[in-house]
Amino acid sequence: MSLTLVIGNKNYSSWSLRPWIAMTVAGIAFDEILIPLYEPGSREQVLKYSPAGKVPVLIHGDERVWESLAILEHLAEKFPDAGLWPADARARSHARVVASEMHAGFAALRRACTMNRWLPPRPRPQSEEVMADVARIDALWRDCRARFGARTDDPFLFGRFGGADAMYAPVVARFHQYGLPVSAEARTYMNAVMALPAWHEWCAAARKEPWIMRHNEPDWPLVRGVPVSQ
Numbered sequence: 088m089s090l091t092l093v094i095g096n097k098n099y100s101s102w103s104l105r106p107w108i109a110m111t112v113a114g115i116a117f118d119e120i121l122i123p124l125y126e127p128g129s130r131e132q133v134l135k136y137s138p139a140g141k142v143p144v145l146i147h148g149d150e151r152v153w154e155s156l157a158i159l160e161h162l163a164e165k166f167p168d169a170g171l172w173p174a175d176a177r178a179r180s181h182a183r184v185v186a187s188e189m190h191a192g193f194a195a196l197r198r199a200c201t202m203n204r205w206l207p208p209r210p211r212p213q214s215e216e217v218m219a220d221v222a223r224i225d226a227l228w229r230d231c232r233a234r235f236g237a238r239t240d241d242p243f244l245f246g247r248f249g250g251a252d253a254m255y256a257p258v259v260a261r262f263h264q265y266g267l268p269v270s271a272e273a274r275t276y277m278n279a280v281m282a283l284p285a286w287h288e289w290c291a292a293a294r295k296e297p298w299i300m301r302h303n304e305p306d307w308p309l310v311r312g313v314p315v316s317q
Contacts, residue, residue: 206264229270
């Protein structure tokens, strides 16, 4: 039974990145429908696939699953060999905890540091609330690596790349684009995520998108009105 993933712009849709990178790394085949967001008629287009009016949406036969974390759970049930959650029960429980914390939390970081692949990477001062989110995520990553990931030769939170890593992939993008200070351990983890072929595939596709929102910064690089790729 075929799978179709409905997503938004790869430059801006952080929630879309989560199931997309999980499925791509796991080798779960799917078709892709991309709906440009923030355009006239965008919501109407999304509503054709999701009653919530938001992306991402997974279409699996006659089933429709929205919300990125619910999509990951659906995929884990349908494709157990993909290893989206750790095999060890304690690690699997903790992976779900940290994935849920990402799904529900870190509002200050998400408001101040929106995902924008065209934004020139450089340090940008942030509020105390944002830096508190950064510190919590840094500690969370280090704890997962120390307790579970370090048991394996793989560089991700619980060893191999899985659902928890997919949930934090947009955070990796935010930390990188906004130059947010993190520990050496967190930086190593970020580098591992950004080295994935799936990461590069997403970024390459994002750079080809024609839908570009200018960011209000004086160093925004433009060539004939189009930002220079980073």
